[in-house]
Amino acid sequence: MEFTGQELYEKARRRIPGGTQLLSKRPEMFLPEQWPSYYSRAKGVETWGLDGKKYIDMSYCGIGACVLGFADPDVDKAVHTAIDSGSMTTLNCPEEVELADLLCELHPWADMVRYARTGGEAMAIAVRIARARTKRDKVAFCGYHGWHDWYLAANLGEDDVLDGHLLPGLEPAGVPRGLVGTALPFHYNRIDELEAIVSAHREELAAIVMEPVRNHDPEPGFLERIREIATGIGAVLIFDEVSSGWRLNTGGAHLVYGVIPDIAVFAKGISNGYPMAAIIGIEDVMQAAQSSFVSSTYWTERIGPTAALATIRKHQRDDVSKHLIAVGKRIQSGWKAAADRAGLAITVTGIPPLGHFSFSYNNGLAIRTLFTQMMLGKGFLATNAFYATYAHQNTHIESYLAVVERSFEFLAEAIEKGEVERLLKGPIAHSGFQRLT
Numbered sequence: 001m002e003f004t005g006q007e008l009y010e011k012a013r014r015r016i017p018g019g020t021q022l023l024s025k026r027p028e029m030f031l032p033e034q035w036p037s038y039y040s041r042a043k044g045v046e047t048w049g050l051d052g053k054k055y056i057d058m059s060y061c062g063i064g065a066c067v068l069g070f071a072d073p074d075v076d077k078a079v080h081t082a083i084d085s086g087s088m089t090t091l092n093c094p095e096e097v098e099l100a101d102l103l104c105e106l107h108p109w110a111d112m113v114r115y116a117r118t119g120g121e122a123m124a125i126a127v128r129i130a131r132a133r134t135k136r137d138k139v140a141f142c143g144y145h146g147w148h149d150w151y152l153a154a155n156l157g158e159d160d161v162l163d164g165h166l167l168p169g170l171e172p173a174g175v176p177r178g179l180v181g182t183a184l185p186f187h188y189n190r191i192d193e194l195e196a197i198v199s200a201h202r203e204e205l206a207a208i209v210m211e212p213v214r215n216h217d218p219e220p221g222f223l224e225r226i227r228e229i230a231t232g233i234g235a236v237l238i239f240d241e242v243s244s245g246w247r248l249n250t251g252g253a254h255l256v257y258g259v260i261p262d263i264a265v266f267a268k269g270i271s272n273g274y275p276m277a278a279i280i281g282i283e284d285v286m287q288a289a290q291s292s293f294v295s296s297t298y299w300t301e302r303i304g305p306t307a308a309l310a311t312i313r314k315h316q317r318d319d320v321s322k323h324l325i326a327v328g329k330r331i332q333s334g335w336k337a338a339a340d341r342a343g344l345a346i347t348v349t350g351i352p353p354l355g356h357f358s359f360s361y362n363n364g365l366a367i368r369t370l371f372t373q374m375m376l377g378k379g380f381l382a383t384n385a386f387y388a389t390y391a392h393q394n395t396h397i398e399s400y401l402a403v404v405e406r407s408f409e410f411l412a413e414a415i416e417k418g419e420v421e422r423l424l425k426g427p428i429a430h431s432g433f434q435r436l437t
């Protein structure tokens with residue numbers, strides 16, 4: 001290769017505003033000036049940098065897209081067949097009907113399905129359908145749902161409203177000011193906040209939008225009360241399963257909690273690394289998609305639905321979620337045990353397949369950056385999160401936790417001596433949205 005990962009990223013920052021297309025893939029989010037940044041190839045949980053160096057991914061594993069692991073042989077085989085038989089024509093591909101049937105079988109409450117290719121656009125479609133169905137404009141929401149206007153509108157008033165919703169500091173520049181007051185945030189497990197929104201905007205709410213679960217388990221009755229409120233005010237309940245789907249079960253996490261939305265949205269893990277998104281819902285709401293214009297050429301290509309069918313079938317056949325939960329639990333308890341032994345204060349959150357921890361110190365971000373630096377030196381892509389895949393095996397878990405153990409001991413000593421910042425070979429990582437200079 002002509003460039004090292006860092007050299008290529010320097011070049012990219014001059015050509016591509018923001019350096020990459022996804023905030024969560026910016027090297028600054030992990031280890032500024034040291035992160036490998038680009039890959040030449042990947043397989044299972046292994047990723048090779050441009051210099052040929054191999055890393056074990058114990059971080060976001062394709063930012064949650066690859067539940068089966070990178071370059072899964074079964075999904076890739078199906079995709080190759082789709083490519084060989086033509087991925088795009090003037091006619092439609094039959095796989096999208098087959099996939100619609102499969103999604104409705106897995107979610108018997110759902111009658112109809114639309115498709116897109118990314119999570120954010122699928123969420124925008126869901127909100128459009130809800131607004132079309134109810135003929136109302138406002139949306140009460142909780143959590144992160146992508147980059148589209150309907151969502152970033154929440155930050156038009158005060159620009160820190162979206163803080164606490166997964167990605168802090170999201171800037172709404174370019175979002176029409178006319179949308180002020182249309183996206184109304186509440187926090188997970190804070191039914192009182194939603195009730196306050198409802199009492200002020202009852203007749204205006206088109207939808208309640210949220211992930212059924214993410215960083216914390218729902219408190220008893222929370223999801224049930226949300227369902228009751230949505231029904232009571234005639235708003236569409238949209239569960240965003242872009243990240244929570246395909247982790248706890250084959251399908252949406254809402255099935256595990258037994259609370260049924262009007263629309264559920266899938267992307268990322270549904271197709272193991274190939275672009276695909278699905279909006280599923282009850283007929284009465286989904287038919288409203290016909291009263292608004294929702295249409296795009298590449299929503300009809302063949303690879304996405306083919307990859308989704310192969311991913312879901314393997315997921316179901318191999319009981320993949322059982323593996324994801326077991327691996328995630330081992331990592332979460334491994335973090336806790338290593339921190340306890342080292343005398344390090346950490347807080348662990350997230351459902352087991354989407355685990356996170358934070359260093360409970362004022363300079364927690366610097367400590368996290370040093371952790372990433374140390375893990376990278378031992379051949380691991382690692383930060384304060386671990387997204388489990390079917391490809392993570394005992395050997396990966398054991399070797400990772402052994403290095404975590406030693407790193408935590410080292411970090412505890414560095415904190416004690418006040419040396420964390422001095423030990424960093426580059427700048428401290430970013431924690432949210434920040435303009436690159």
Ligand SMILES: Cc1ncc(COP(=O)(O)O)c(C=O)c1O
Nearest residue numbers: 118119120144145146240242243
């Ligand atoms: C819950 C949730 N919704 C929506 C999105 C946006 O999906 P995408 O990045 O595919 O547009 C994400 C991505 O992280 C997500 O986690």
